[in-house]
Every structure is written in structure tokens, then in C-alpha cells.
Amino acid sequence: MDYDMPLYRPPSEGRSLIFQVTLGCSWNKCLFCGMYKGKRFKARPWEDLERDINEMSRYVPDTRKVFLADGDPLCLDTDYLVKVLKLITERFPNLERVSTYAGPTNLMEKSVDELRELKAHKLDILYLGIETGNEELLKKIHKGASSAEIIEGSRKAIEAGLRMSTFIILGLGGVEGSYAHAKDSAKVSNAIDPQFLATLTLMLGPYEEVYEKKLMGGNFKLLNKMESLQELRWFIEDLEVTNAKFGSEHASNYLPLRGTLPGDKEKILSLIDKALKDDRSGLLRPEWQRGL
16 A cells, blocks of 8 residues: 555654545645645545455455545545445444544534444544634634634534534744633633544744744744743633543643643643743753654
8 A cells, every 4th residue: 555645643653554535635725734735636436445455454454444635534424434444344343432523514514323323334433623722813824713613513413413523723823812812712722622632732843934024024023942831821721521531642742741621630731831831841852852
């Protein structure tokens, strides 16, 4: 099986078998994201996908977890996705679950019954980038969905029995918009009440100046390390989710954290406060380790 590169998957899917159901992203307009800018979106032909699934069932027949790439296979017709899932479950008898990225617009277009049907064929976890809960910022970054639509699509998936793994991007609102970004993101996260919640930190590399001056414009200025930690605290302190595994272990983040909310909330806040008071506490990643 040959992948059409680049290929992306969430860190938690590191041991999953990956099948590319689509190539690229059907939306592909978010200003902060360069993941699929070099790919033209298309659904892979059934014959190619069927060949990959059959081939890998011979090499790794005991596969337990499968991830469907690229950006958002949920944009495809439900009947086609069921066909894909049926073949995967037939070929991998020990399969426990299937997961994939999900875009908010694609979730909005699926009915609860359609999502239940996908769940019945072992689709289990959807990875959704909330990015931000701030309405103005969602428009500025060209997310293509409002906060209300992100909430509605996510709640629909949860009603269907799917588990939602959502994430916020720290630094997305810059210095001026940091507080509103953190607080509004907490509101949306609370309304969704996902099973998994994570943070990433905006990393632009050589495109920082272009992003600041040309794409975001105005008074936009990227956060430094300590401002990013403060934004993380503002976000965490307002979270009121009922039972979510939280993590900031992604390599982009300065402070790797892990816990269950609400139980570990005070412990997490205490670690953030310790790092804010002393950036030489040993809690923070060195700059050279970020993004690895």
C-alpha cells in the first residue's frame, strides 16, 4: 500500500492502520492550516481503496484500530462510508474501532440516524478542530462554521453514540484577542461536552510574518511563551465539562499536561501557575523540542 503524501493523523492514532479514503481536505480554506494546501481534494476510487484494505488484511490481519484519512472523509455519502466500514470490519475480525477527522460542516450535513448507522459499523471517534469559540475569530480564520454550528454538529454526533475528540489552538487570536479566544473557546467546549479535549499551539515557522501582517492584519501579534501559558490558564479555569480526558501533550505545546476533567482541574491549574511563576521550573519544553 502506497500513501499519497503528506499523511496526517492524530498523535493518539500512532498505532492505528491508516486508509486514505479521501485525499486532501474538502474545505481547505483555514488560514492557519497548511496541511493539505498542496493537494487537490478528491475521493479515492473504490477499486483503489478496496485493494488497499484487502492487501493489508493479509499483512496485519489482527489490526484492532483503523484511522480513515485524509482531512474529512465524513464529507462523503453515508452509503459509501458504510460500504467502506463493512469491508474493513469483514477483513479485520479483531477490529475494535474506526476513527477519522471530522469537519463541522460535514457533521451538520449528516442526520443523527446517518451517524448512528456509521456508529453501528464501528466508527467510534471523531477528531474535530474547534480551533476557537470566538465568533469574530472563526470568521477571520475562514473556518467555514459558526460556534453554534460547531456545537450542533458535535452534539449530534454524541447523540448518535460517537465519541468526540476536540481541540483548541492556543495563540490563534494573537495577543489582543487572547482573553476572548480562551473564554469563548471554553464556552463552546462546555456546550459540546466532549469525551476528549486537547490544546495545540499555533506554530507557523517561516510564515509568522506573513500570517501576522498579511493574513490576520491590524494589530495582530503572536503570543510568546508566557502569554501562551496565560491563555491556557484562562481556558482551563472556565471549563465545566462533565467527564473529559484532557491533554496538552502535543509537541507544539510549551507545557505538556494530562488529566481528567473536572477531577484534575485544580491540579492542572496548579501546574500552569507554577510554570507561569518560573519558566525555569523544568516543566516547560525547550524550544528545540517543540514540533518534533
